[in-house]
Each structure stands twice: as C-alpha cells, then as structure tokens.
Amino acid sequence: MSDFEQIIEKACEDQEIPGCVLLASNHDESFKYAKTFGKRSVRPDGDQSPIQFNTVMWIASCTKLMTSICAMQLVERGLLTLDAPIYGVIPELKDQKVLEGFDDDGKPIEVERKNPITLKLLLTHSSGLTYEGLHPNSNEWLKFHNLDVSTETTVLGRFSRMPLVFEPGTSWMYSPGIDFAGLVVERVSKMSLEEYMKKNLWGPLGVKDMTFHLESRPDMKARLADMSKRNTDTGKVEFTDERQTYQDANKKEVEDYMGGQGVFSSAEEYVKILHGLLINDENETILKKATMDTLFTPHLNKEGDESLNAFLQNDMANNAMGGLPKDSERTYALGGLVIRDDLPKGVRKGTMMWGGLPNLSWTCDRTTGLITLYAGQVVPPGDAKSAELTQKFQLGIYERYNQSRGSNARM
Template identity: 25%
Template sequence: MKFILSLMVCFTLMACQSTVVDAKNTANAAESVGFSSQRLDRIAPAMQRYIDQGKLAGTLTLVARNGKIVYLNAQGMQDKEAGIAMTEDTIFRIYSMTKPVTAVAAMTLWEQGKFHMFDPIAKYLPELANMKVYVSGSGDDMIVEDAKSPIRIIDLFMHTSGFSYGFSNSEVDKLYQKMLSKPDELNRDNILTKFAELPLTHQPGTAWNYGVSTDIIGFLVEKLSGKKLGEYMQETIFSPLGMKDTGFYVPADKVDRLTQIYTADKTGQTIVMEKEPVGDFMSDPKIHNAGGGLVSTMQDYFTFAQMMLNGGEINGVRILGRKTVEYMSSNHLPKNLIPYSKTSQGEGYGLAMSVTVDPEMTGFMTSKGDFGWGGAASTYFRVDPEEQILMISMAQFVPIGFHRYHDDFRNLVYQALID
C-alpha cells in the first residue's frame, strides 16, 4: 500500500506578472532586482562539486526576486544509469514539500468557515477521540494515560499533536513500525482507527514531534470537501495555477521525465534506491498521501511558492487571502518549544512549514519571517518576504541532510545580494 510505505519515512518559467524569463537573460534580470549575476554564478560550481564527488546525480536550482527568475540551472543527470541529463522539466518526488500544498488546500476550507483551528479533530474524524499518551515501559508493560486535552486541528498543522512517523527507536515508534510492517491489514477504512490505537508521544500541544499529522489533515480535507484529496487539490490549486505536472502519480506519457532516486549504501556510496518511499508513483494510489505523496516540477513548485510569496495570488489568480498566508507563515509555537528541534536553531513553526524567528541563531544568512520546508529526497524551498526572495533546489537523494547541498545553496543565494 503506497500510503503505508510512505510513512516510513521548463520549458519556460513565468514570473508573477506573467512575464517570461529566458534563462539567457537572467543576468540582466539579476542586476535589475539587486542581485549580482557574477556572484550567483558561484552556485553552479558548488552544486557541481556534489555531482563530481558522486554524492548527487544532479541538481536543479532556482532563485527569484520580486517575481523575476534571476537564476535557473540544471546540472548533472536525471538518471545516471540511463544517461538522461537533468532538465528544467524533470519530475521530482517532492515528499514532505507536499505538506505546504496540503496546508493550502485545507486553508481554502478554513477561509470558508468549514473548521476552526482550535476545534478538536475528533469533531470531524471521530476515530481520533479518546487518545492515550505514552508514559513509560514497553510492550505488554507499557504504561499509558488519557490525553489531558483533545488534539486540536492546529496541533496537526504544527506537529504538536503527539503523532509520530516510526522513524526512531522510541517505544512508540516501535509500535508504528510493527503496525506498518503489515500493510495488508491496513486500508482506507481502518487507517485512522489504527493510528488511534497507538499512544501519542506526548500530551497534545506540549511538544513538537514530526509525524503523520499532515496526513490526517488530508483526511480532514476529504471529509469536508467530499472529494479525494488530489481531486480537491486539482480543482482549487493545480488547475487554477496551471500546475500541469503536479499530482499523486506520474501519467504514462510523462514517466520518461521522472528522475531516478538514490540513497547511500553502508559505506556511504551513492546507489540507486530500490524500494523508494511511497512506491513507484506509476499509478493513482487508493489513498492520497497528504504528508508526502506529490510529484512536481520546478515550474510548478515555483508557481506555488511565488503564489505564497505574493500573499496568495499569482498571474491574476487568487488561491488564498493575504491575511491567510500571513497566518500560515507566522510562528505558532510557544517560546518553550522554540527551536522545534535541536538541529533547527532560530526556527519556529507555522502551518506545515518552519519559520525563522531568530535569524542570528540559524547559522545561515536569512531574514526574520523566512519560511519553507524540504522533502525526504533532498528537495527544498525557502520564501523570504522581507527580501522578496524565493529559492528552490531539487535533487533526488534519500535522506535529506545526508549531503547538505541545500545549506550551501541557501548561503550562496544571500551572498549574491548587492542592493
């Protein structure tokens, strides 16, 4: 079951004013919006080092400011073994970069008054009522207690719900792993009940823990819209924005554009990943994985991210209101939960995205209010409203962070600012 497997874990681009940016003219575009084209050219050799060292097969990087693309470069290979070069219209598994898209889909319903942030999720998905919380012990000796408060919808957006992913060796995650090891016993009718049978990692709202929270937001969208998640996304986001290559699977006539996916063997050498998360993306899954099931292209994700930077609108098409985007991209974590993880100093969390609250602590050049997220296969995006900068980097190596090329990319973007 593709959903279960996932839990274990251009052509021409258009600017927001519908102006076409030719890659040959990005140098002029860069200077016109306060970037040094010469300094932006430092990105290519930095990415090439990862390729030449055999760490990454290829990269696709984009930088935009004020709606103008100032840097766009495809390097290396889409598929080394097949000899297919990386191109601007390569299709990527974006995994957890699906989460912001799911959040936008949900927020279109929030704007219509279909739910409130502090509503208990059990109001809409009753399977998730009466949750238990882990206290101590393991196996038959595990001690749990009643949840002291219900899981609120905003807890799902912020990953403060207590749900997990099964990624660690914690006692709760061992239960996730055991459940997920029997995919034939899980289906759309019982998956929420199965989640509810597992204890939460902490009392709702008291800690940050990455897990299936956004997947559950996807079930909420389906319940409130009466449509399958991908169908609702297509009608409310993809079709209006012209995102032609984004969805929960790759049609047969586009499979040749889907990049190969890689990982590391026990010695750290890059190899083809044989059992990729979320299956092979070759057919429409029964469950649309709201937390990590989308594929997309640079064209499409640029359009989506620029819409967010523009305050919910691009090319005359409005998806969300300006204040809605501001709410999504604002930190909602209390001070005692910042940073949300030890490896994310200076970062708070908004709705399905991290948000920079203390730039001096991040270790990167950035701005307060910068927001974004990444995907398991080393896809990454950040939006900086203060500087009106958008950056996206695409690769296909699991896990993200094994080769921290996106850290280099982030600093290389900011060092090129000259205004």
C-alpha cells in the first residue's frame, strides 16, 4: 500500500472522513487507478457497508463542467454565440442593476448596468451574479429586503432576484452563471437539461447512472451515500441530515434542472465524462477539437484574474478549488479553473480542474494525458482534511504515472 493510501485508510479509521472513491487514468487506460476507502455512512443505524464505485453521491458543482460542454455544443451548431447579449434567451437578466453599496441609512445603492451579460460571462463567473452568502454586499442586500432565496427551488426564483455585485466583465465571483447557462441550453434546445445531456453527452459517453432528480431513479437512491459533516470540536465527521441545497426547506427535491449543482452520480460514471474530455481530440465524440481547445482556454481579463486569485487566498475557497499552493497562479476557462504554471511533481500548465460542494475534486491534464477524481460526501465545502487528502492522492498518482512511464522528468 502506498503512502497516500495508508494516510487515507487511517483517516477513515479515525473517522476524519467517512470514505471516498479515487479514480485516475490516462488516454488509453494503459495506466488506471481505482480504489474505494471507508464506508457509505457514519450514522450508527445507517448503512455502514463499504463504499463502492457505484455508490451514488450528490456531485454538486461537478455538474458545471457538463453544462458548459452542452452550451458549447450549441455554440458549435450556431444556435448560440459566446459574446452576444444573452437576453434573447434569458430576458429575465436584462434589467438587473449593479449594487454599488449602501447609503448611510443602509439602503442599497443600485445603478444601471453598462455592459451586457453574455454566455461567456455566465460560463466564466464574470457576469456580476453571485451565489447568496458569498459576497458581503449581496448578504447585506438580502438582509435589507428580508429575503431568504436559499429556499427557492427554481433557477429564476433563487438567482435572478438579487442585483449584480459588479459590472459584467470587470471582475470574478463564483456564481450561478452556469445554472443560468443550463436554462439557456433548455430554452434553445427545447429539452430539459437532463434530456439534453442524456442525448448529447451521457449517451455518447456510455453514462447511465446520472440524474438531476433522484426520486425518478429509485435504483440510484438506494445506493446513495449519507452526507457527513465535520465536528469542529472533535475533528471527526458525523452524520448530518441537514437540508442540502438540492432540497427545498421541506426537504423536497429542487424543481429545476440546476446546471451548476444538480446532478447525482456515482464516481465510476462521472469519470467517464473526464475521460471523454481527455480523448476527445482523437474522436471528437462530444466536441470538435477546436471547440474543446476553446473550453480549456483562459477567458478572464486582468481584473478577473486578480479577483479570482484574491478570492483563492481564503482558506475555504482555496480548499474547495483543489487545495493547491496559494501562490500558484490560476485563471478560469469556459469549463473550469486552469493552472497557469507547472506545479512541482504534479499538474501541468493548462490543467483544468473543479469540484463539488461535498468535497469532490477533479483534474484533467491534457498535456500529461491524465485525469483524477477524488469523490467524497463531507460538508462544509472547502474542508481542510478533504483538501489535504485530495492533494496527497493527486501527487501520489502523478508519481505512479511517472514511474509507469519510466520517466524521471519533472512533472
């Protein structure tokens, strides 16, 4: 057993995590790693059987990559453009103002927007939209209006009521832009996002066990792992049945197909999406090669890059986005976060990565030809222990891959 495997086994034994699924492979799968650790639940009366490759998880923002791919398919077909205003498809975003701040009485100061929101800005978190709870101004705005949008179950109900927190295209803030991109895909294709993905993404890649609505798949629901949360006093994880963002306040499923967070999947199914990215240049199954290059190309301006890298100086945010060294320069492409420089013994420049709220993390390194997936179910997001284990796994995989190729080259 390698060092990272021993460390993860001990973390499970010490109940620092309930369990996880680790997967990695190269282009032709001549190098392949697959291992499960721990159990499905830490609930005393729950199913504490070993976690499996087909154990179902809420993959949350791992959904974003798939929605971005679908949007780019429609761009390829000439049904959308990256740079045109999106209001012809989502007129609900046309009149949103920019929140500049608050007056002395605490009243919001909102001004007319100058720049249009485009599909590119939605996909790169540069539109000025933000998730509730992430930006201090949006928090104050919600308090002023006595609103709790977190209980809303539709994209428009939850995300279109707040003003923008900056002028579109002038900064970066993690946002529901890709939830709106999912709505764009639905309105343009005249299909639900799940129907579209089944036909144009999941089907071509042989994916069968994915859904936005778990109630429609009782076979998957029976394999769902319990969610665990970190006890800040003991450092151990414990079962939580607290409402997750894929449920409404009454623990019912969200109505809409949330393109930024809504999918349930097993790790063995999601890795098919990542492998599809890796080999797409050879078969163009999901996108033309030029479009795939565009998906991986950084699209932030200087102000966006500065905002993103400042955001990543926060421990929680950095942990949630891969747990890389804070001095590593990162930018954003249409499909996820992109590394600007080679990292010692690890991912190469141009690697794209992202993850999901319950501490999932994936990478796609087209230069090295390697994908990795760490899949767990622990809250809160940006859990330090999960990020530490993710990094040990990724470094261990690169070391193994180097050895398998008989290469001493610096990775």
